[in-house]
Amino acid sequence: WEACCLDLRELCCLDYLVNLVLLCSLPVGGGESLRSYWKMYLPQVLLLIYVVDSADHARLPVAKQLLHQLIENNSTLPVVVLANKQDLEGAYCITDIHDALALSDIGDKRKMFLIGTHVAEDGSEISSSMKDAKELIAELFLELQ
Numbered sequence: 554w555e556a557c558c559l560d561l562r563e564l565c566c567l568d569y570l571v572n573l574v575l576l577c578s579l580p581v582g583g584g585e586s587l588r589s590y591w592k593m594y595l596p597q598v599l600l601l602i603y604v605v606d607s608a609d610h611a612r613l614p615v616a617k618q619l620l621h622q623l624i625e626n627n628s629t630l631p632v633v634v635l636a637n638k639q640d641l642e643g644a645y646c647i648t649d650i651h652d653a654l655a656l657s658d659i660g661d662k663r664k665m666f667l668i669g670t671h672v673a674e675d676g677s678e679i680s681s682s683m684k685d686a687k688e689l690i691a692e693l694f695l696e697l698q
C-alpha cells in the first residue's frame with residue numbers, strides 16, 4: 554500500500570488512475586469465514602466499498618447489520634455501497650436498498666454513496682454503471698490522498 558502512496562494528483566489519465574485504484578484495493582469476501590478479517594483490514598483503508606446483492610432480499614438484513622457494526626467506531630470513513638445485480642428481475646431498486654441498509658443512520662460526518670451496478674453474467678463487458686462506479690471511486694481516492 555505504502556508503495557502506492559505517490560502523489561496521484563500528478564496523474565492526469567483517469568483510466569490509468571482507475572486501474573491503479575483497483576490494483577491498490579484489498580478485496581475481502583463476504584462469506585462468514587472471512588468476516589473476522591474485515592476489522593483487521595479496516596484501519597488500513599481510505600475508503601470502504603461495500604458490495605451487496607440487490608436481488609438477495611433475505612440476506613440484506615444481515616448485510617445491514619454487518620455494515621453498521623463494521624463502521625460504528627469510525628465516524629469519518631467514506632463508504633461507497635454498490636447495489637450490485639441490478640439487472641436481475643426482482644432486484645431491489647436504489648431506494649429500497651437505501652432503506653434496507655438503513656443508510657440514513659450511517660451519519661452525516663462521512664461521505665456516503667450508493668450506486669446501482671451490475672456486471673455481465675459472463676464477465677464479457679463492463680457495464681456503464683460499473684464504469685461510473687469505478688470513476689467515482691477513483692475520484693474519491695484522489696481526494697483522499
Ligand SMILES: Nc1nc2c(ncn2[C@@H]2O[C@H](COP(=O)(O)OP(=O)(O)OP(=O)(O)O)[C@@H](O)[C@H]2O)c(=O)[nH]1
Pocket residue numbers: 583584606637638639640641670671672673674675
Ligand atoms: N446477473 C448478474 N450476475 C452477477 C452479477 N454479479 C455477479 N453475478 C454472478 O453471480 C454469481 C455469484 O457471484 P457473487 O454473488 O458475486 O458471489 P458471492 O458473493 O461469492 O456468492 P454468495 O456469497 O453466494 O452471494 C456468479 O455467477 C456471478 O457471475 C450481476 O451484477 N448480475
